[in-house]
Each structure stands twice: as C-alpha cells, then as structure tokens.
Amino acid sequence: MRDIRSEFPALSDEVVYLDSGATSIKPRRVLDAVRDYYENFPANVHRGGYPWANRATELYERARKKVASLINAESEEVIFTKNATEGLNLAAHILDPLVGEGDRIIVSILEHHANFLPWMRLARRKGAEFSIARITAEGYLDLEDLERRMTPNTKVVAITMASNVLGTIPPLREVVKLARRVGAYVVLDGAQYLPHRRVDVKALGAHFISFSGHKAFAPMGTGILWGRAEILRDGSPLLVGGSMIRHVREDGYDLADSPNRYEAGTPNVGGVIGLGEAVDFILEVGYERMAEHEARLTEYLWEALADIPGLERYGPPPKDRTSLVAFNVAGVHPHDVAWYLGEMGIMVRSGGHCAHPLHAHLGIPYGQSVRASLSIFNTTEDVDRLVEGIRKVRKVFGV
Ligand SMILES: Cc1ncc(COP(=O)(O)O)c(C=O)c1O
Known part of the structure; x- marks a missing residue:
C-alpha cells in the first residue's frame, strides 16, 4: 500500500482522506498528463491543423478509445461530459420525445438526486407517472417491488449501480431483464461503481450509463455518458453551437454524428487527457x-x-x-x-x-x-x- 500511497501527492502522514465517494484524489501520473498538455501543446481540439492542435486532438480521442475499451463500448458511444449529473440529464433529454402522458418512469429510493430529479422533472412535464421502487429492510433494491411496478406503459427505468449512502449494488442484470421485458429504456448511474468495479456495457445490456471521471482518479470537470449507438444516432443534443454540426445554412443545420453531436463548444481537453491517464492507472492497479x-x-x-x-x-x-x-x-x-x-x-x-x-x-x-x-x-x-x-x-x- 505504501507504493500506491506514494502515487498520490495530496496524501501525507497527517492526512486521512475518507471522501473518495465525493471525488477521488488524483495520482501523480494524471496530474503530470494534465500539466504536460498545458505546458507543451495547450491548443483546442478538432479545429486547428498545426502540431499542438493535432497532438491535443490525438490525446483527447485516445482517451475516448481508452474509456471505450475499459467499459467494453464502441468509441462513438462514449460522450465526454463534465460530471455524471450532466450525463444523466443528457440521457433524459434524449429520451424526452419517447415519454408521453400516462407513461411511467421508474427510479429507486436509493437514487442520488442526479438520477432522481431529471426523471421527476421529465415525468411532471409530460404528465407521466413517477414511480419509486423500494428497498428491502437490509437496504438492497427490492426486485419484487420493482417487478410489480413494471407496467406495460413503463418507458424508462433509471437505477443506480451502487448506492452512495448504503453502498449496496442492485442486481443489475435482473433489473435490465425486467425492464426490457416491458420494452422500457434502462439508464444506469455508474458514478459510484466505475471507481471500484469493472463495467461491461455489452454484458449489462442497458441503454445509457453515466459516470463521473472525477470519482475515478481523473481531473475535476470530467464525466462520461455511454449510450447505445442506435439511440445516439438520432438523439437531440442538450447544447447546440460549435463543433457539433456538419453544416449550417441560413435556413437550418445538419447535426454531426455521435459523439461530436453531443459535445458542443470547447471541451475540457486537459481534463479528458487526464481521464485517459486515469484509465491507465485503474488498469495498472x-x-x-x-x-x-x-x-x-x-x-x-x-x-x-x-x-x-x-x-x-x-x-x-x-x-x-x-x-x-x-x-x-x-x-x-x-x-x-x-x-x-x-x-x-x-x-x-x-x-x-x-x-x-x-x-x-x-x-x-x-x-x-x-x-x-x-x-x-x-x-x-x-x-x-x-x-x-x-x-x-x-x-x-x-x-
Ligand atoms: C450515485 C451518484 N450518482 C451521481 C452523482 C453525481 O455525480 P457528479 O458529481 O459527477 O455529477 C454522485 C455524486 O456523488 C453519486 O454518488
């Protein structure tokens, strides 16, 4: 453990850091990668053709490939966000047109507000039912209660992969199976899961999973939304503007493909490069x-x-x-x-x-x-x- 501790400059014998659930402290190699970017090639991405810009774009996109490989996804399914909250709001925005009056959205009582409020707001706005699945006396998601709530009008099931208060992990594959049986979309909140357990998006079979990069040894201001390619292909982005369009005319515009479609404006280039390094750290440990x-x-x-x-x-x-x-x-x-x-x-x-x-x-x-x-x-x-x-x-x- 001494070896690992020495990789975290913020640690010392005086400090006992027991708040990794809020955000993780960062290993030296992540800080070095961020510093290298700002000192040696601090350019914007996807714009210039000069060496700094090329290097920045290369490392930004390499980080996307690393994340995709870490969670067993395709690169175009990995969208960089600023945190897990943004990813969950984006998922709710993309699913918005699929929810109508009289439909049902299910969450659980375990949820962090980030996976509660976007769905409560969507349900209220659309006149849909907002249904909250219960937990057992021990604090695990009550699968029988969840199953009872899965009516044919259920459109979205949004569940955490690990509770940020009780630490409990719902039976995720069963949740997905039950939801898919009624044709509902499954959105998982992986913020407290990715820093501790391997995620395999293909094996899980959900539609969206949102993560915080900053809780998984990456810099502040980093998050990841994974979504299925077929949903992302035609989804509506939260933000519109630069870098997310194919072409803009006086009378309209054509959106770019995913992931650029969902990353309007200048992204957190240094943070994402650090995120790529954090993935290497996780794999090495x-x-x-x-x-x-x-x-x-x-x-x-x-x-x-x-x-x-x-x-x-x-x-x-x-x-x-x-x-x-x-x-x-x-x-x-x-x-x-x-x-x-x-x-x-x-x-x-x-x-x-x-x-x-x-x-x-x-x-x-x-x-x-x-x-x-x-x-x-x-x-x-x-x-x-x-x-x-x-x-x-x-x-x-x-x-
Ligand atoms: C379970 C869970 N979901 C979502 C979030 C929100 O993450 P972020 O702060 O990256 O938006 C947190 C943060 O504490 C969390 O614990």
Whole structure:
C-alpha cells in the first residue's frame, strides 16, 4: 500500500482522506498528463491543423478509445461530459420525445438526486407517472417491488449501480431483464461503481450509463455518458453551437454524428487527457486488486465502527456493496462530527449526500449522516484514526 500511497501527492502522514465517494484524489501520473498538455501543446481540439492542435486532438480521442475499451463500448458511444449529473440529464433529454402522458418512469429510493430529479422533472412535464421502487429492510433494491411496478406503459427505468449512502449494488442484470421485458429504456448511474468495479456495457445490456471521471482518479470537470449507438444516432443534443454540426445554412443545420453531436463548444481537453491517464492507472492497479483491498478494509471499518457506543451504521454488513459506510453518532449532529474530525486531519463527508428521499425513507436523524468512503490508497491505520477521532468527538460533546 505504501507504493500506491506514494502515487498520490495530496496524501501525507497527517492526512486521512475518507471522501473518495465525493471525488477521488488524483495520482501523480494524471496530474503530470494534465500539466504536460498545458505546458507543451495547450491548443483546442478538432479545429486547428498545426502540431499542438493535432497532438491535443490525438490525446483527447485516445482517451475516448481508452474509456471505450475499459467499459467494453464502441468509441462513438462514449460522450465526454463534465460530471455524471450532466450525463444523466443528457440521457433524459434524449429520451424526452419517447415519454408521453400516462407513461411511467421508474427510479429507486436509493437514487442520488442526479438520477432522481431529471426523471421527476421529465415525468411532471409530460404528465407521466413517477414511480419509486423500494428497498428491502437490509437496504438492497427490492426486485419484487420493482417487478410489480413494471407496467406495460413503463418507458424508462433509471437505477443506480451502487448506492452512495448504503453502498449496496442492485442486481443489475435482473433489473435490465425486467425492464426490457416491458420494452422500457434502462439508464444506469455508474458514478459510484466505475471507481471500484469493472463495467461491461455489452454484458449489462442497458441503454445509457453515466459516470463521473472525477470519482475515478481523473481531473475535476470530467464525466462520461455511454449510450447505445442506435439511440445516439438520432438523439437531440442538450447544447447546440460549435463543433457539433456538419453544416449550417441560413435556413437550418445538419447535426454531426455521435459523439461530436453531443459535445458542443470547447471541451475540457486537459481534463479528458487526464481521464485517459486515469484509465491507465485503474488498469495498472487492476480492479481485482482494488476490490480485494477495499472489501477487506470495508469489513474492517464496519467492525471497528460497531465498537463505538451510540454509533448507528446504515446499510447491510459489507457484502455486495462498495467501500463506504454512512453512520450517525447519537447526540452529535453529523456536521459537528465531520467538522471535528476535519480538525484532526480526518476528512469525511456529512449531510444528505444528495439522497434526501433515501434519508427520509430510512428515518435517519436530522435527515443527514456522516459518510466514510474508502479507496485503494486507504489503510487500516486510516480507519483506526477515524475510530479514535470519533471517540474524541463523543468526549467533546459529553455523550
Ligand atoms: C450515485 C451518484 N450518482 C451521481 C452523482 C453525481 O455525480 P457528479 O458529481 O459527477 O455529477 C454522485 C455524486 O456523488 C453519486 O454518488
């Protein structure tokens, strides 16, 4: 682990970073790739024919190929966005004409607002039903409940690949199978999945999957929307303007093919080049090694938190879940827990985690929680410092 830790310049012995669920810190090689771009060929892409522009375009498009290969997709199915939220909004925009009055859109109560609001808004605007699938008492997606909701008028099923609060992973292949049986489009939110588990879009069989690049070791301002080529071929872009048209006349315009069609204006060239490097980092570390390390550490975290009096953990014990644990400390507001931990160099997130409906559904005090999320560079010492820190916070508050 020492080797991996040394690849992250932001880490030091003073720092315990337990907020990779919000965004990952970046390996040196990603930072170097971004710096190389800005220092040595800082030109725009898809425009100039001079050497800087050619190099920038080459590396930008190479990053697309790397992402496509990572998730087993075709290059034209990979659209660069600024985050997972933009990708999900774009998916909702492309599917907009297919949803009409009296149709149904299904999401789950596990969803982050990014995969909740675009669908709620679309349903409201079209006069469609907005149906929210439930979870089991343990916190897993309730497949039977989902199946009951899959009426023939269901047009879209939008489900997370991993909960950002409970860490649970829905049975994704079954979700897709059920949705396809009624002819619904399946949109998956892969923001919390890609940084931890291998994604194979062909094997999954969904129609869209949105990811955050910045949660998967890539620079801020990077995201990916994967969509099926046959849907992207005729879809309507969210933005119109430069670089996304074939030809513009006084009386109209012809759109370019995907992916350019969906990438209007100047993109985040340095960020995307960094994203390409992040893919190489993931492949070099290997998903197997990541999964094994994180599973062991999540188990350790789960057990260690159990020893703290008055601490309630949310979600099931770590099995089929990603490497995060949300919790509350009785008698202390989650923001106070996080603030005091921060003073000790321990960085965790507190709040509703953009999952207000889930917090309300679970009856979580304050509608908020503290969340510790782990990554490949975290160690058992990090967890020990968190536990020690929480004990100190309890002392400060006299609980
Ligand atoms: C499950 C899930 N979906 C979507 C998002 C939104 O991602 P982004 O901030 O990249 O838009 C997040 C971010 O926390 C998330 O955890």
